[in-house]
Amino acid sequence: MKILMLGGTRFFGKQAVQALIKRGYEVTIATRGQQADEFGDGVQRIILDRTDRTSLEKGLEGLTFDVVYDNICYAPNEAKALLEVMEGRMGKYIVTSSLAVYSEGEHLTEEDFDPYHYPIVYGNRNDFSYAEGKRLIEAVIYQEFKVPAIAVRFPVVIGTHDYTRRLVFYVEHTYNETPYTALRYDEPMCFITEEEAGEFLALLAEVDFVGPINAATNGSITVKEIIEMIEVKAHKKANLVESSSHIGTYSDFSNVTLDCHKAVALGMRFREVHEAFDEVITYDLAHL
Secondary structure, three states, X not given: OEEEEEOOOOHHHHHHHHHHHHOOOEEEEEEOOOOOOOOHHHEEEEEOOOOOHHXXXXXXXXXXXXXXXXXXXXOHHHHHHHHHHOOOOEEEEEEEEEHHHOOOEEEXXXXXXXXXXXXXXXXXXXXXXXXXXXXXXXXXXXXXXXXXXXXXXXXXXXXXXXXXXXXXXXXXXXXXXXXXEXXXXXXXXXXXXXHHHHHHHHHHOOOOOOEEEEOOOEOOEOHHHHHHHHHHHHOOOOOEOOOOOOEOHHHHHOOEEEOOHHXXXXXXXXOEHHHHHHHHHHHHHXXX
């Protein structure tokens, strides 16, 4: 199977590439060539700019793939450009979407946001919020194009290679007893580990499925529970204050949890969320 991966040199994208290589697939990664990768002879490489249609046309000219993964699509114009450039030359399109497409709620199913009837507005990534950009990407894919497509609705991804450092914020501030604010302290959240995200993306190359799909670790957790786990492991007490310029960003994703029965039905097995946080917090504390 021939695979193209856009956004495969770090975090869960790298995990997906490694999982696909292990499966014996022929993997090509498309990047701007600004960051070295660790894949050696295991992949082929294309240099292009994902946001520039001319660059896409030049870099992908004449190439065909069984599956195209797009982990770095943030606007409807970007989805439209890639799908038009690759029209008739890919068997399946798998795009990383987000739980941000949903309004708040618990145990949300894929049907709680309907991209098949969502009004399309075209624009670039600076024209929309992150959440609206993801909604419009899905709407464009499912309404305007006929290629079999999967929109993977991930929650916040955690792991030891998390370049966003969202969890590290809580770990560092708690360990150093730096005052910080934790908003929406008691609201449930869901997450997925970078390893699970990569493995699930690789699995989707092999299954007969089309449409949006949720993927998250088992169970939910609150910011309060996360901070308490850090306090126990660090032997420190978080210096939480009602208002400060130091604000934890997990609150942006609070009060949304996902029903993942479709992913489980495809054969994916997820870890328990508290177990996953225990592991990553331990790592982050050891690497402060």
